[in-house]
Amino acid sequence: MGVIEDVYDDLDTDVEFEEFEAAVHDKVEQMGGLADEETAAMLIAHELEDEEVSGVADIDPDMNEVKFLAKVIGVGDLRTFERDGEDVDDDAEEGRVINVDVADETGQVRVSFWDRMAQSVDDGELAVGDVIRIKGRPQEGYSGVEVSADQAEVDEEAEVDVQIQDTYRVDDLSLGLSDVNLRGRVLATDSVRTFDRDDGSEGRVANLTLGDETGRVRVTLWDERADRATELDTGTSVEVVDGYVRERDGDLELHVGSRGAVEEIDEEVHYDPETTDIADLELDETADIAGGVIETDEKRTFDRDDGSEGQVRNVRIKDETGDIRVALWGEKADFDVDLADYVVVTDAEIQEGWQDDLEASAGWRATVTVTDPPSDAPGTDAGGSSGGSDGSPGLDAFGDGNGDGGATAATATTADAESEDGETVQFTGTVVQAGSPVVLDDGTETRSVDTDADLRLGEEVTVRGSLHDGRIDADEVY
Numbered sequence: 001m002g003v004i005e006d007v008y009d010d011l012d013t014d015v016e017f018e019e020f021e022a023a024v025h026d027k028v029e030q031m032g033g034l035a036d037e038e039t040a041a042m043l044i045a046h047e048l049e050d051e052e053v054s055g056v057a058d059i060d061p062d063m064n065e066v067k068f069l070a071k072v073i074g075v076g077d078l079r080t081f082e083r084d085g086e087d088v089d090d091d092a093e094e095g096r097v098i099n100v101d102v103a104d105e106t107g108q109v110r111v112s113f114w115d116r117m118a119q120s121v122d123d124g125e126l127a128v129g130d131v132i133r134i135k136g137r138p139q140e141g142y143s144g145v146e147v148s149a150d151q152a153e154v155d156e157e158a159e160v161d162v163q164i165q166d167t168y169r170v171d172d173l174s175l176g177l178s179d180v181n182l183r184g185r186v187l188a189t190d191s192v193r194t195f196d197r198d199d200g201s202e203g204r205v206a207n208l209t210l211g212d213e214t215g216r217v218r219v220t221l222w223d224e225r226a227d228r229a230t231e232l233d234t235g236t237s238v239e240v241v242d243g244y245v246r247e248r249d250g251d252l253e254l255h256v257g258s259r260g261a262v263e264e265i266d267e268e269v270h271y272d273p274e275t276t277d278i279a280d281l282e283l284d285e286t287a288d289i290a291g292g293v294i295e296t297d298e299k300r301t302f303d304r305d306d307g308s309e310g311q312v313r314n315v316r317i318k319d320e321t322g323d324i325r326v327a328l329w330g331e332k333a334d335f336d337v338d339l340a341d342y343v344v345v346t347d348a349e350i351q352e353g354w355q356d357d358l359e360a361s362a363g364w365r366a367t368v369t370v371t372d373p374p375s376d377a378p379g380t381d382a383g384g385s386s387g388g389s390d391g392s393p394g395l396d397a398f399g400d401g402n403g404d405g406g407a408t409a410a411t412a413t414t415a416d417a418e419s420e421d422g423e424t425v426q427f428t429g430t431v432v433q434a435g436s437p438v439v440l441d442d443g444t445e446t447r448s449v450d451t452d453a454d455l456r457l458g459e460e461v462t463v464r465g466s467l468h469d470g471r472i473d474a475d476e477v478y
Contacts, residue, residue: 007041055106061140070102071160074179078122171214178244184210185269188367209367211271237269279321290344291317325359342373428462453477
């Protein structure tokens with residue numbers, strides 16, 4: 001036996017010897033004499049062995065051919081099409097294709113079956129739960145890596161430990177999943193953006209953020225589905241139908257294309273975020289925070305370096321451990337956030353603010369949601385309600401738990417805790433915001449003040465005036 005036969009005999013491959021031998025000779029010619037037949041045979045053998053991947057997650061679109069074992073988790077509908085090139089099946093007047101989603105313990109991939117194979121799948125020869133051995137050609141598809149099947153057979157003896165689910169929760173999501181149905185609460189919405197595709201057509205995309213009892217996920221809506229982001233209100237419970245999971249910047253996202261949908265549902269989905277206490281925030285971390293709004297500023301616009309106009313609005317939120325200023329950038333500056341609202345801010349970047357205080361920046365990745373305070377928030381009763389007479393969260397929902405409503409800029413505190421609109425109050429503090437309104441801070445509490453006085457940041461002043469809508473209308477400033 002020659003060296004080529006020796007190498008071939010050690011292989012576990014479906015490739016015929018004549019095909020293997022021809023590939024070896026081609027390899028020798030390609031390398032211009034740098035490799036003899038034995039070396040070339042070893043190289044070809046290595047390429048053939050690489051076809052058998054250890055798991056679905058190892059499939060790469062650059063591979064020429066791949067073999068793997070997986071379980072069928074979804075079977076699509078048979079589609080027909082007009083051929084515009086060489087026929088795949090000579091006796092077929094039109095092309096046929098059916099997509100089958102398969103998975104193993106490492107991930108999920110879509111497999112396309114064509115013509116006779118597609119018809120066999122549609123006739124019921126392949127069903128959800130079957131374990132199959134697949135040989136095919138990987139490629140980059142519309143929804144990620146796909147495999148065009150050349151051969152496939154059911155293996156009744158093999159087992160693949162994959163749970164088939166009808167409905168997913170956020171913490172069930174994994175890279176590569178498709179046909180995902182997930183119910184969630186809308187935490188944030190986005191405007192529709194347009195972009196130019198390589199073929200010259202215009203694409204459309206928008207985002208939602210959904211949360212459930214197990215976490216939250218960013219949802220990307222494509223083309224005709226993008227308008228759903230402008231039609232849904234935060235707090236609405238919805239179901240994503242036929243979504244697929246992709247990765248962006250290290251995070252999983254749920255995508256919705258032409259096959260999918262986002263539908264409102266009657267069932268109320270709850271979202272209870274795990275937030276960081278404000279007192280425990282650290283510089284340069286990204287954190288989820290929550291609290292009551294004790295101060296709001298007017299929206300400001302500014303010119304970016306590229307000539308475009310940006311906008312930002314600052315609010316201050318407070319929990320039982322402290323308070324922090326939150327900068328709402330871009331479209332978030334237009335959010336309807338008012339005094340006494342309870343807000344949850346996710347993916348906030350903690351930065352150094354004025355006078356070395358920390359502040360939170362809510363940029364494009366962040367979500368800002370006005371919601372009910374959790375049932376265990378200070379100031380809530382056993383039924384989960386809090387101070388507002390109309391059933392909305394009252395200011396005591398985020399106070400310091402001593403029953404006086406907390407130190408906020410929206411209600412009288414300490415000595416004037418019982419003050420009502422029109423009564424005269426006095427407050428001494430340092431100017432931490434100049435403009436309208438002026439905000440004073442005495443180290444333990446902040447107060448908003450309406451005044452025409454020309455005050456400078458860092459200046460310590462005392463104001464005296466009547467209380468109106470939670471602000472001091474200053475008659476005296478000294």
